[in-house]
Amino acid sequence: MGHLLRYVVEPGFFGSGPVHVALAVGTVIAVTSAVVGVFTVTRGQSFAGHSLADIATTGGSGAFLIGINQFWGYLAFGTGAAAFMEMIGVQRRRGRDVATGVVLGAALGLAALFLYLGTQYSSTTGASFTILFGSMFVITSSTVPVLITSALLALATVVVLARVLLLSSLSPDIAAARGVPVRAVGAAYLMALAVSVALSA
Amino acid sequence: MTSELLRLDGVGVRLGGREILRDVSFTIRPGEFTGLIGPNGAGKTTLLRVILGLQPVTRGSVLIDGAPRAARDSSIGYVPQKLAIEPDMPLRVRDVVSLGIDGHKFGIRLPSRARRELVADMLAAVGAQRYADARVGELSGGEQQRVMIAHALISRPRLLLLDEPLANLDISSEQGIVSVLARLARAEGIAVLLSAHDMNPLMPVMDRIVYVAAGRVAVGRTDEVVQPEVLSRLYGQHVDVIRVHGRVLVVAAPEGVDAAEAAAEDASAVR
Numbered sequence: 095m096g097h098l099l100r101y102v103v104e105p106g107f108f109g110s111g112p113v114h115v116a117l118a119v120g121t122v123i124a125v126t127s128a129v130v131g132v133f134t135v136t137r138g139q140s141f142a143g144h145s146l147a148d149i150a151t152t153g154g155s156g157a158f159l160i161g162i163n164q165f166w167g168y169l170a171f172g173t174g175a176a177a178f179m180e181m182i183g184v185q186r187r188r189g190r191d192v193a194t195g196v197v198l199g200a201a202l203g204l205a206a207l208f209l210y211l212g213t214q215y216s217s218t219t220g221a222s223f224t225i226l227f228g229s230m231f232v233i234t235s236s237t238v239p240v241l242i243t244s245a246l247l248a249l250a251t252v253v254v255l256a257r258v259l260l261l262s263s264l265s266p267d268i269a270a271a272r273g274v275p276v277r278a279v280g281a282a283y284l285m286a287l288a289v290s291v292a293l294s295a
Numbered sequence: 296m297t298s299e300l301l302r303l304d305g306v307g308v309r310l311g312g313r314e315i316l317r318d319v320s321f322t323i324r325p326g327e328f329t330g331l332i333g334p335n336g337a338g339k340t341t342l343l344r345v346i347l348g349l350q351p352v353t354r355g356s357v358l359i360d361g362a363p364r365a366a367r368d369s370s371i372g373y374v375p376q377k378l379a380i381e382p383d384m385p386l387r388v389r390d391v392v393s394l395g396i397d398g399h400k401f402g403i404r405l406p407s408r409a410r411r412e413l414v415a416d417m418l419a420a421v422g423a424q425r426y427a428d429a430r431v432g433e434l435s436g437g438e439q440q441r442v443m444i445a446h447a448l449i450s451r452p453r454l455l456l457l458d459e460p461l462a463n464l465d466i467s468s469e470q471g472i473v474s475v476l477a478r479l480a481r482a483e484g485i486a487v488l489l490s491a492h493d494m495n496p497l498m499p500v501m502d503r504i505v506y507v508a509a510g511r512v513a514v515g516r517t518d519e520v521v522q523p524e525v526l527s528r529l530y531g532q533h534v535d536v537i538r539v540h541g542r543v544l545v546v547a548a549p550e551g552v553d554a555a556e557a558a559a560e561d562a563s564a565v566r
Binding site for chain 2: 271
């Protein structure tokens with residue numbers, strides 16, 4: 095096994111600090127995404143999930159512009175957009191996709207603006223690349239606890255909402271008739287989705 | 296009277312300036328099988344949504360056990376007309392029925408033997424054990440209806456509302472659903488309120504009928520309500536009621552027949 099791995103990775107790869115961080119964060123994100131993802135499919139919100147990643151980019155570029163950790167930007171814009179989508183989106187699936195599209199369009203425009211402004215004021219040419227695609231190996235170790243806490247929060251939200259989410263995907267009417275606050279649950283879920291997307295961004 | 300499970304009093308609903316329901320009053324007693332009959336667009340679904348508390352009323356009141364409906368009322372089970380799921384939704388029949396027990400609760404639950412058995416019993420009661428492990432989205436309309444009936448009944452409601460459960464079913468599934476419902480209603484004393492545009496499959500089991508047309512209702516025993524005079528008044532135009540081998544057809548009279556005149560003529564012809 096060790097001999098085989100040598101052909102894949104350099105010796106000492108697993109001894110390096112950034113690799114440890116990448117492994118830990120990657121694992122947490124993978125677990126969270128897997129759990130959250132199941133409900134994304136049952137609720138037919140794949141488009142929303144994809145869009146939230148793009149919208150988080152807007153937050154990332156905004157954070158870069160004002161000089162704070164990009165993760166906060168990802169998080170703020172992702173959850174904000176999630177709440178906004180649920181607010182303007184009607185309960186029907188088609189309406190939801192329209193709401194997603196509207197929010198996505200506005201966010202991408204802002205992202206382009208922020209990136210332009212950001213590169214105007216600083217000479218960091220790699221910024222656009224990092225914000226748009228990111229890299230697991232440049233996560234500073236101070237960000238790690240925040241990342242893991244957020245992931246666990248998102249995971250906990252989904253676990254708590256699991257049954258209610260399933261029931262409202264099956265029939266929003268049945269859920270509402272049994273006293274489930276369908277919209278609030280939808281918004282909470284979308285925020286958990288936003289967090290997990292922001293994490294992977 | 297406390298023996299009333301459900302009481303609607305002068306219920307009126309306006310939606311976007313249009314009057315959907317007007318002065319709807321009726322009661323349902325425990326164990327009664329009531330047909331909510333009427334043409335498409337008459338207001339049957341709105342009426343069911345009013346009872347479920349999903350549609351606010353503009354006038355009148357809805358009382359359950361003599362009191363306004365509570366937010367988390369488990370005494371009413373509901374089977375919607377259509378499920379909001381895609382065929383590839385990863386949800387098994389067993390899980391759907393299980394959601395009927397506590398799908399409205401937060402948090403997780405641990406699997407238990409008692410629970411598994413309860414689900415299995417319920418599936419057997421509606422005759423759905425054959426596809427207990429199939430995905431719900433892959434089932435036919437009649438199979439989905441059985442599953443959703445099990446889902447609604449597993450929380451032991453005292454009133455079961457079904458929205459057009461027989462629509463788009465073939466004749467044998469139709470009879471299957473009706474007999475399952477009738478059997479459960481009798482055995483468990485559950486009151487059933489079932490909407491349908493065709494009353495014939497329900498004739499053998501219906502205790503009472505709530506006939507909806509043009510937003511108003513006529514209520515009573517089937518033979519009292521399904522009369523040309525009663526229905527003509529309800530529709531606001533002349534209709535004929537034709538009985539063939541125990542089946543009933545409600546048909547509009549040809550253009551130009553005066554409603555009152557024809558109704559009078561019919562009344563004498565029937566006797």
